[in-house]
């Protein structure tokens with residue numbers, strides 16, 4: 001039975017096409033759209049929060065002629081992403097989606113339908129537990145190496161430090177690249193992409209704007225590096241590839257029937273490999289780096305919790321470096337609570353591919369649905385005293401009382417983050433390695449404000465002083 005019908009009665013006949021309340025439609029008036037874009041860009045969380053206060057858990061409007069539904073309710077989020085996930089897909093139009101596709105092509109993040117299913121089936125085995133755990137030592141090594149130049153008492157931009165650690169880790173685990181020259185080139189190209197202005201997406205390529213030139217150059221740089229890596233590696237035998245532990249080798253071996261050298265079936269083309277590699281590279285470092293930056297900020301504001309973490313590290317590790325096998329439950333809870341308060345990804349967007357329903361409302365084919373992860377994470381109905389940093393919320397017995405959909409930093413359902421276990425382990429090991437040596441304290445007077453773009457980062461960076469840990 002199709003999820004949108006009950007017997008022969010179509011959904012649209014069963015549920016009257018009434019829409020949740022909401023603001024009036026946004027037409028195509030460019031001034032109104034620009035004004036809306038400005039207000040939204042300044043503080044999307046506050047803006048949408050105000051609408052939820054006015055209209056309730058789900059509101060609807062029409063944006064450029066398309067019905068738009070916006071929700072913060074865990075049940076709606078769970079329905080959209082999990083139980084009715086088959087009736088939705090990722091957006092393919094709109095500014096963000098176009099910008100991503102231009103750079104990433106059709107990798108896991110940007111693809112849909114049968115193509116996405118095939119790619120996900122081929123890539124899943126590369127993220128198996130054994131391979132990911134084997135990355136543990138690299139993660140600790142890169143964190144330890146990054147701290148070498150740190151001097152007691154100095155002030156550092158911790159956001160940059162976290163970004164360079166996660167970048168070094170993704171470069172090593174993804175394509176076994178240690179050389180900072182390669183890493184630096186990819187990082188610069190990615191920066192150019194991140195900073196590429198909207199103009200590069202909206203205007204045709206031949207418009208002679210510096211921002212368009214920079215974006216095109218960034219694309220050329222990235223292609224040169226990534227195709228270079230792929231072509232080099234493709235010269236190796238299957239046995240040599242299998243002996244390597246990095247993700248690129250696993251992707252090169254992946255076939256539609258499995259990931260071992262003996263498996264038959266089609267392999268990914270050069271272009272497919274490029275798109276997937278770049279997707280994993282981009283998706284695989286910025287989010288984890290933001291999660292860590294916010295975690296250090298929270299710990300600096302809650303020294304009593306930091307002391308408990310310290311106690312756990314001393315007890316479990318006794319001064320040695322952490323490994324993938326170590327059990328550090330408080331560190332894990334601190335990270336989860338930090339991602340509740342500051343989810344690196346604040347919204348998950350979908351488009352209905354057929355008439356369906358969410359929360360008892362009829363959702364027509366083609367409608368946009370925005371799930372506000374951030375607002376579900378800050379709702380006092382599921383998280384009492386929601387602004388308080390309380391890692392113990394994630395003790396199993398308390399977590400059992402939280403509804404599905406109320407905590408989704410990695411999304412949920414079939415499109416859940418493929419790097420979830422990778423990044424949880426990475427964040428745990430980096431946090432442990434740094435906290436064993438240093439306490440980080442926010443510089444007095446430094447302004448901390450959320451900035452929501454592709455990920456949620458501190459608008460003015462995170463200036464912190466580093467002090468040796470007392471042992």
Ligand code: HEM
Pocket residue numbers: 090108109120279280283284285287288291343344345348349408409410411412414415416417418419420422423
């Ligand atoms: C704290 C770190 C991370 C966070 C918060 C995060 C968050 C997310 C979220 C919310 C989604 C789902 C988006 C949607 O459903 O529309 C997602 C998907 C994805 N993530 Fe992550 N992510 C993190 C780390 C990583 C890492 C380390 C990798 C790769 C090594 C990665 C690769 C991906 C990919 C490829 C997808 C698309 C999966 C698919 O649609 O099949 N992510 N991530």
